[in-house]
Amino acid sequence: MSAPVLEVEGLVTFYGRAQILFDLALEVGEGEVVVLMGRNGAGKSTTLKSIMGLVRPTAGGIRFRGRDIGGLPPFRIARQGLGYVPEERRVFAELTVEENLEVGRREPPAGRDAWTPQRLFALFPNLAELRRRRADRISGGEQQMLAIARTLMGNPELLLLDEPSEGLAPVIVDQMATALADLRRHGVSILLSEQNLHFAGRIAERACIIEKGQIRWRGAMSDLLADEEVRRAYLSV
């Protein structure tokens, strides 16, 4: 594995007086897809929000390409090259699909080609016909694709995806997996949270399992798929 894109260590996050993350550590390598798995309420979303600066961790180091990004406001973190897609999608309901993309647009770092609406419509063909439609008038799956496409407009080097398959029909989950595999080929590293093991198995190469705010297991995705013990202990409900 080459030098990690993202290194997180000793992360501690509270909501009010309730501690959610306990000394959490993880890494994402260059061009790697890492999945964060765990039951409802385990702290997956909180981990991604802490990395993005949307909640403020009380302790811990977060480094992106070796630079410390802990404590920066979210827009500065985004400008370092992180893209965040929230679990609730949060598309701008009253804006059209095209306008949603426009909000996410940022120039790429020198020497890399930029994502354009055209390239994104090739990646997510469903969106192409909807470009003039308001974002609250498209389906949940289309909103999920829009949320990802909008973030890609900022040309991130690392994508934080919070449960992209949640609530999607199997066909759409399939399309999503294809699109994410494509993305990886474009050189985007991905850290995603997931509960759908099958979906995760199709795109991730490494997995971290989080329980009660701590990483309890980490290893190759293939090991996880093979190890029923671990899955029963941490994932089945």
Add this chain to the structure above:
Amino acid sequence: MDPGFLFVQFLNGLATASFLFMASAGLTIVFGVTRIVNFAHGSFYMLGAYIAYTLAGVFMEVAYGAVSFWGAIFLAAAIVGLLGVLLELVVLRRIYDAPELFQLLATFAVVLIVQDLVRMTWGGEDLLGPRAPGLKSFVVVLDRRFPEYELAMIFAGPLVLGALWLLFHRTRFGVLVRAATLDREMVGALGVNQALLFTGVLFLGAFLAGLAGALQLPREPANPYMDVNIIVEAFVVTVIGGMGSVTGAFLAALLIGELQAFGILIFPKITLVLAFLVMAAVLIVRPYGLLGRPQAESHAAARAGAGLAAGTPLQRSLWMGLLAFLLLLPLFADEYSLKLAIELLIFGLFAFSLNFIMGWGGIVSFGHAAYFGLGAYGAALLVHHLAWPMEAAILSAPLVAGVAALVFGALCVRLSGVYLAMLTLAFAQIVYAIAFQWVELTGGDNGLIGIWPSSWASSRTVYYYLTLAVTLAGIGLLWRFLYAPFGYSSRAVRDSAIRADAIGIDPRYQRWLAFTVSGIAAGLGGGLYVFSKGNIDPEVLAIPTSVDALTMVLLGGVETVTGPLAGAALLTLLKDFVMPLTLYWKMVMGGLILAMVLAFPKGLVGILGDRLPGLQAAPTGRERPA
């Protein structure tokens, strides 16, 4: 009535609507993005008029003509836009995460400061601006004359609406503004620097206000009251339209403009009230205005704070000491200090009653003057018209205010956050307008005089003891309410309406009860107040009275039981001290409020809470999606 007259009246309505829209558009845009209700918007409007007056004077002296005139108007608007940027950089930027109360007070403080700055710069006289070259004449419609300038203004409103539409749909800035109105945290997560965006939005908002003020100049002279007058109207328009909706503001402006044009023919006596009645009616049917959308629930309005500390021995001895001091005061105080002490006690009760619903019920009332003033007017009217004795009048004061609070409260508690604050303000303005316009009953502007205590209470000392007894009893009763099961459930409602609902407390009923009790207490204060002064006029019902009460609560700290009393004392003494020293006491007061808010954006208790982990406020709400 002949059709020509009706048509001209219709055109007048359109012109008024145009102005109302231009004056309100910036307010609603700024609110949409920053979630701050900007009182200083009225100040920008006023500055637009004054600056245009000065510029037009200079330019038209140099070269008389349309270019000079319009150049002055637009340059004035641009200058005001830059002042908006200044406001954002110096004040607003620091209070985006502060509770609503702080935001309202901070921008009101700016209003006070600008009022005195304007008086210093331009004096207090009305200043009549030049008329627009080329638009000085009349057109004739259906045999009636209609001014050309008004006709031009009818087109100005839709023109501004069209320009704003293009800005919001055809430019990146506009798309970002619309996105930020929907979910500003997400906009930040996508890499947009919100600070720059907000600065841009404040420029736009202030520019529009300045433009409206400058365009108003050829119609009516610039005067130092135009800021508060316009802000109240702009509030009505934005609230009816739905806060954050430009199109909604346009529709609302049309509604109000035509209503004023024809309302004056049908109900000449209640023109002032009409707009507020419409606003109340719209909010009852559509709680978020015509085109508004529900606000994300605000946790900032009332932070989860410290529990009620049971009286420690130290606190108890402090209270005993204070009580002893108050009881013995007349022995060594002179007449003037006693008068001040009476005022202080009354405002203490008033502030306490406001804090009762605010700190403990989560209701930010921006019109608490209504209940204080209704108590005062209720008592005064009974004495004046029915010759009731003081005792009966003072006892009736809380009843009058309580009935009003019961009725208004039933409507107010259905809303939350800024809409609630604006509806309470609207009710206060209705009461104010009635007191002002119903001259036969209330004496109008002059008010009622000769409302003196019964002979046994006519000495200052006796009245002091009476006030002391009644205010302490009132505060004591409210206090009991706080500790009684009612208080606990009402705090539960404040902290989470949904959770309170789940454990079997009907949140709306609780809030309504709290509102009514608070109104009763404020009315009692008003009853005592009128006999201490001997007279009453509509000022007691005006916005500054409500703001005073809010300032007292703020000074003392929202979440403390005794805070409002300390705040009342501090503000009353401060006013007494500062007012005689300077002509520009508003500026001093405004500066003080601003300094308070900027130094302690979380409130005094927030500061304490940061120091003492035990008091730490729970979820800040920042991490929740809108």
